[in-house]
Amino acid sequence: MTATTMDIPASRAARKGASLKRDRRWALITSYVFLVLFAIFFLVPPYYMVVTALKSDAEVAHMATNPWIIANGVTLDQFKILFTQTDFLIFFKNTAIVTTCVVVITMVVSVLAAFSLGRMRFWGSSILATGIFLTYLVPDTLLFIPLFQIVKAVGLLNSYWGMVLVYPTLTVPFCTWIMIGYFQSIPKELDEAALIDGAGHMQMLLKIFIPVALPGIIAATIFAFTVSWAAFVYPMAFLYSADQQVLTVGTVTSLIRADVYKWGMLMAGALVAAAPPLVIYAFLMDYYIAGLTAGATKG
Amino acid sequence: MAEVALHQVVKKFGEVEAVRAIDLDIPDNEFVVLVGPSGCGKSTTLRMIAGLEEVTSGNISIGGEVVNDLPPKDRDIAMVFQNYALYPHMTAYENMSFGLKLRKFSKAEIRQRVEHAARILDITELLDRRPKALSGGQRQRVAMGRAIVRNPKVFLFDEPLSNLDAKLRVQMRTEIKRVHQKVKTTTVYVTHDQVEAMTLADRVVVMNNGRIEQIGTPHELYHNPHTRFVAGFIGSPAMNFIPGRLEQNGSGMLVRISDAIAFPVPSANEGRYRSAVGKEMILGLRPEHITEPRHNGQDDGRDFTATLDVVEPMGMETMVYFKVNGAEVCGRVEPKSAGEAGAAMRLRANIDHMHLIDPASGAVI
Numbered sequence: 001m002t003a004t005t006m007d008i009p010a011s012r013a014a015r016k017g018a019s020l021k022r023d024r025r026w027a028l029i030t031s032y033v034f035l036v037l038f039a040i041f042f043l044v045p046p047y048y049m050v051v052t053a054l055k056s057d058a059e060v061a062h063m064a065t066n067p068w069i070i071a072n073g074v075t076l077d078q079f080k081i082l083f084t085q086t087d088f089l090i091f092f093k094n095t096a097i098v099t100t101c102v103v104v105i106t107m108v109v110s111v112l113a114a115f116s117l118g119r120m121r122f123w124g125s126s127i128l129a130t131g132i133f134l135t136y137l138v139p140d141t142l143l144f145i146p147l148f149q150i151v152k153a154v155g156l157l158n159s160y161w162g163m164v165l166v167y168p169t170l171t172v173p174f175c176t177w178i179m180i181g182y183f184q185s186i187p188k189e190l191d192e193a194a195l196i197d198g199a200g201h202m203q204m205l206l207k208i209f210i211p212v213a214l215p216g217i218i219a220a221t222i223f224a225f226t227v228s229w230a231a232f233v234y235p236m237a238f239l240y241s242a243d244q245q246v247l248t249v250g251t252v253t254s255l256i257r258a259d260v261y262k263w264g265m266l267m268a269g270a271l272v273a274a275a276p277p278l279v280i281y282a283f284l285m286d287y288y289i290a291g292l293t294a295g296a297t298k299g
Numbered sequence: 300m301a302e303v304a305l306h307q308v309v310k311k312f313g314e315v316e317a318v319r320a321i322d323l324d325i326p327d328n329e330f331v332v333l334v335g336p337s338g339c340g341k342s343t344t345l346r347m348i349a350g351l352e353e354v355t356s357g358n359i360s361i362g363g364e365v366v367n368d369l370p371p372k373d374r375d376i377a378m379v380f381q382n383y384a385l386y387p388h389m390t391a392y393e394n395m396s397f398g399l400k401l402r403k404f405s406k407a408e409i410r411q412r413v414e415h416a417a418r419i420l421d422i423t424e425l426l427d428r429r430p431k432a433l434s435g436g437q438r439q440r441v442a443m444g445r446a447i448v449r450n451p452k453v454f455l456f457d458e459p460l461s462n463l464d465a466k467l468r469v470q471m472r473t474e475i476k477r478v479h480q481k482v483k484t485t486t487v488y489v490t491h492d493q494v495e496a497m498t499l500a501d502r503v504v505v506m507n508n509g510r511i512e513q514i515g516t517p518h519e520l521y522h523n524p525h526t527r528f529v530a531g532f533i534g535s536p537a538m539n540f541i542p543g544r545l546e547q548n549g550s551g552m553l554v555r556i557s558d559a560i561a562f563p564v565p566s567a568n569e570g571r572y573r574s575a576v577g578k579e580m581i582l583g584l585r586p587e588h589i590t591e592p593r594h595n596g597q598d599d600g601r602d603f604t605a606t607l608d609v610v611e612p613m614g615m616e617t618m619v620y621f622k623v624n625g626a627e628v629c630g631r632v633e634p635k636s637a638g639e640a641g642a643a644m645r646l647r648a649n650i651d652h653m654h655l656i657d658p659a660s661g662a663v664i
Contacts, residue, residue: 187382189380190384190386192351192378192380193378193384193385193386193445195350195371195372196349196350196351196371196372196376196377196378196398197372197397197445198398199372199401203401208386211386211388212386212387214388
């Protein structure tokens, strides 16, 4: 009798354990299925780009071949022509200059703005912070008309330096917003300790806040980089000669002539243009995720 | 020369008065502990001394110089925070040397000072570690090291042990005391823990509601509290407060706490109590002064019987709780003589240590 009563809970526990294991297995299987689906979904366009970029124009134009595979051999002709017979490298250089300048300007302005708005409590600081974020909500498709007048007035129409002037209107508000959040998450004892140690506001920012908020700064940098690398509306509106054009608009306008699409070169151009953001992401992601504030205070 | 003086210091946050016109003189090298419940103004007072809060009115002087308008860095103070406030991206060495670097000390001088402080605190091996690789106690040592290397006029501690577990807290408490004995510097230490206050302080400042209730040595505060608040705050378990009535009894006096129980007032106290005769008062008696009868059977009116509600064995002693006149009373008795919960027990009030409190003013007579 005793043996029977002892057995029941034991077998129940075993059954429960088995069902937990089974639940976990199903959860894993389901998540892998969806992960694979997502991976396929997101990798198909790049795959198509690579495949098309490595084909000859003749193969691309030949309707009978399978567009998903390279049937007539791999060729780098598209890249060669792109680099030697189009203005692609000029676009690339212009984009690199614009993006570098925009990222630097954005980070300097938004870090200083966020530090003052997030840490130096003063009258109206929170209203100002919200106001800055609200400006980000105005889309560039609405802004480019008034901005056209401004860019024209300062004589930067059809110059990529005009982009250096206007892109920060998109990047600064959002980056400031991200940085305010980061700076506010740093415990206030840290600046008090720095104050007592004898640091001024600038030293506090440079020696304490920027290193501690590095993950936030990197997140903001990635954002500013992506926005200015991929901006389309402003260069479309403000730039019209090839020597001033940037990648996004330049590639499209020079490789699509009326109804003639140079698909091979378009894809090659898109691949080369997508490379820098990929490299930047790959390098900065680790920093981005790392929680540097661990150990600052209790925790 | 680094005495700290507060004269009629007031701090208001909007309409709320956090610190109400306090006066405090701290002589050179003294270890003063500000103690009180949350929101009593002790941390605000410390932060005003540090220069992290502005003074609404009154004067704070350090080393004879009024520092009201000096920024923290020019006050020559060092502060240890409750949550350490170490710079997370710097090693322990860099954390400790940061203040010296900003003050443009030579590299050799910095190294010598940091290593000296590290030896005092026994953290020499930890100097190249970042805060996240340190335990709570080690972080607190580094935070103290950062204060020590500066060789400041005044050390300020803001509840430095609150984040540590109980055992470590006791160790670090001893450590702080040891460091103060080595590095003789005026120290202001804030805590809500009266045990820390009693063990560390040369003098304790008990604060309540933005005011100073009493300033005194731990011994004075424990044995001669001036107010009911101090009497109740200092000591653990807290002093018993039993409502009662002071009665004239022939040539002597009695404190009657129930129909059955009345204790004779020690004759030494009678002079002080004369004006309170016939009034409702509060009898204050510490738990260690309510024990099992420790005499040879002759009752001098101080023994009484109580029905125990709760009995808490602590090992070397046992706490017994019972009710008298509606008040919960705690006594400390020998483990062997403690009765059972629910049973009656014969107890003795060591009335020589009694305090008589005016319920209206809260003052100890």
